[in-house]
Amino acid sequence: MTQRVTGLSARVAFDVPENWIAEQSDVPEVESFTYLPGPQGSFAPNAVLTLNEYEGGISEFLVKAMDSIRGELEDVVFVDVARWTPASREDSGVAGEGRSISYTHRSPRTGMRLRVDEWLLVGDGLAAQLTTTAGIGQWGIFGPVFAEIAHTLRFLEGDRLPESNPIPETARDELASELAGTELERIHGLTELQPFPYEEGQWIRGASVKLLADMAEGLEVGSLMEEGLATELAELGELGLMEGTSLTDDGVAFVAFFESPNATFRLTRSRGDHQGILQAWIFTGAVLISTHGDPEAGAPSDEYANIMLAPVSDLSTLIAKWVGLQPAWSFPVSPDSFPAELLAERESAPEGADAALQAVWDQEWTTWDILASGPETGVGPFGYLNAGRMGHYLITPSQEHLTYRAASGRHVLDTLEEVIQATLYGRLARVG
Numbered sequence: 381m382t383q384r385v386t387g388l389s390a391r392v393a394f395d396v397p398e399n400w401i402a403e404q405s406d407v408p409e410v411e412s413f414t415y416l417p418g419p420q421g422s423f424a425p426n427a428v429l430t431l432n433e434y435e436g437g438i439s440e441f442l443v444k445a446m447d448s449i450r451g452e453l454e455d456v457v458f459v460d461v462a463r464w465t466p467a468s469r470e471d472s473g474v475a476g477e478g479r480s481i482s483y484t485h486r487s488p489r490t491g492m493r494l495r496v497d498e499w500l501l502v503g504d505g506l507a508a509q510l511t512t513t514a515g516i517g518q519w520g521i522f523g524p525v526f527a528e529i530a531h532t533l534r535f536l537e538g539d540r541l542p543e544s545n546p547i548p549e550t551a552r553d554e555l556a557s558e559l560a561g562t563e564l565e566r567i568h569g570l571t572e573l574q575p576f577p578y579e580e581g582q583w584i585r586g587a588s589v590k591l592l593a594d595m596a597e598g599l600e601v602g603s604l605m606e607e608g609l610a611t612e613l614a615e616l617g618e619l620g621l622m623e624g625t626s627l628t629d630d631g632v633a634f635v636a637f638f639e640s641p642n643a644t645f646r647l648t649r650s651r652g653d654h655q656g657i658l659q660a661w662i663f664t665g666a667v668l669i670s671t672h673g674d675p676e677a678g679a680p681s682d683e684y685a686n687i688m689l690a691p692v693s694d695l696s697t698l699i700a701k702w703v704g705l706q707p708a709w710s711f712p713v714s715p716d717s718f719p720a721e722l723l724a725e726r727e728s729a730p731e732g733a734d735a736a737l738q739a740v741w742d743q744e745w746t747t748w749d750i751l752a753s754g755p756e757t758g759v760g761p762f763g764y765l766n767a768g769r770m771g772h773y774l775i776t777p778s779q780e781h782l783t784y785r786a787a788s789g790r791h792v793l794d795t796l797e798e799v800i801q802a803t804l805y806g807r808l809a810r811v812g
Contacts, residue, residue, distance in 0.1 A: 387411030434507035460789030581688030596638035710771030713737035756806030
C-alpha cells in the first residue's frame with residue numbers, strides 16, 4: 381500500500397509507502413518532506429520535493445542542479461547521470477524525459493557519508509527535483525524503494541511538456557549523441573574535480589608498513605634486529621606509532637587493523653605503464669587504506685605508500701575516486717566478446733567492431749579488479765574496464781575470451797558497497 385504526497389501547492393505529486401511520514405516545510409521551494417522513521421540515532425531515509433518556476437529544458441536544469449549540489453554540499457562525488465522517465469511520461473518522447481543524478485556527500489551535521497539520487501523533471505512552467513537520500517550502507521535496501529517512488533512523480537495541472545530539450549552546442553556530447561541517436565549533453569570530465577584525497581593521508585615507506593603488518597603476526601623486534609630496521613623504526617617513531625622497538629598505544633591501535641580485521645580488500649589498477657594497488661582493512665567501524673603506484677599522487681619516491689584512516693561508510697566512495705568513476709554515457713558494444721590478447725595488444729579494435737566498441741577502443745583505459753575477504757565469505761576477483769568518457773564495462777572471462785558489459789556509474793558504486801556489506805556480514809555478494 382502507498383500514500384499520495386502532493387505538498388504545499390498540490391501541483392506535483394508522488395507516492396511513498398504507507399509507513400512513511402509526510403511533513404510540510406517552512407522553506408517555500410520545498411513542497412514536501414517524507415521519511416521513514418527508524419531507531420534513535422539512525423539516519424532516516426527520506427524524499428524531498430522542491431519546485432521552482434522554470435521554462436527551460438531538462439539539460440539546462442541538469443547543469444544548474446549539479447552546480448547547486450557541488451556548491452551547497454560537502455565533499456560531493458558524482459558517480460552517474462542517467463536518462464529517466466517516470467510512468468506518467470513513458471510514451472511522451474524526448475521532451476518528456478528527465479534526468480537522474482547519483483552522488484555521495486558528507487553530512488554536515490553528523491559527518492557520515494550519504495548516498496543520494498536526484499530525480500529531475502520539467503513541465504508546466506516548473507522544475508521539479510525529487511531528492512532521495514539514505515546512509516550509504518542503507519542504499520542496498522532503499523535504492524529500489526526510491527526508484528519506485530520516483531517512478532510515480534507526476535504533474536497535476538495538465539503536464540505541459542517542454543516543446544524540446546535544446547542543448548547548447550558547447551554542452552552537446554557529439555559522440556554520445558551520434559551513438560544514442562538523440563542529442564545528449566556532455567556529462568564526463570569530472571574525475572579531475574574529484575581526485576583521490578592523498579593529502580588527507582600520510583606518506584610512509586612500504587617497508588615500515590610491512591614491519592607493522594609483521595608485528596601484527598607476532599614479530600617481536602629484538603636488539604639484534606634494531607640496526608637493520610633503523611630507518612623503519614625512526615619513521616614509525618616520528619609518527620608516534622613506536623617508541624624504540626615497542627609499539628605505543630597508537631601503534632597498538634594501528635596494528636589491530638592488520639591483526640584482526642573484520643574484512644580486507646585488495647584492488648589492482650593498470651593505467652598505461654603504471655600499476656597501482658589499494659589495500660583496505662576494516663576494523664570496528666573504521667577502515668585503514670593503503671595506496672601505492674600513482675605517479676601523480678605526490679609520493680616522495682616509489683618506496684612510499686599513502687596511509688589514511690576513514691569511516692567505513694567512506695570506503696566505496698574512496699575506491700570510486702581511486703578507479704576514476706564518473707558520470708558517462710555507456711553503450712552496449714558489439715561484438716561484446718573477443719580474445720583476451722586483444723586487450724593487451726590494443727593495436728586495433730576487434731574485427732567487426734561497431735561504432736560504440738570503436739569509441740571504447742579509442743579511449744585511454746584503466747583496468748582494475750577487486751578481491752575481498754571476510755571471516756565467513758570472500759568475493760572476487762572480478763574486474764572492470766574504465767573507458768573514460770565511454771564509461772565502465774564489467775569484464776567477464778570465459779575460456780580464452782573476455783566479455784564486456786556496460787555498467788553505469790551507480791551500478792559500479794552499488795556493487796562496491798554490496799561487496800563491502802557482504803564481506804562484513806558474512807553473506808553471499810550479489811555481483812553481476
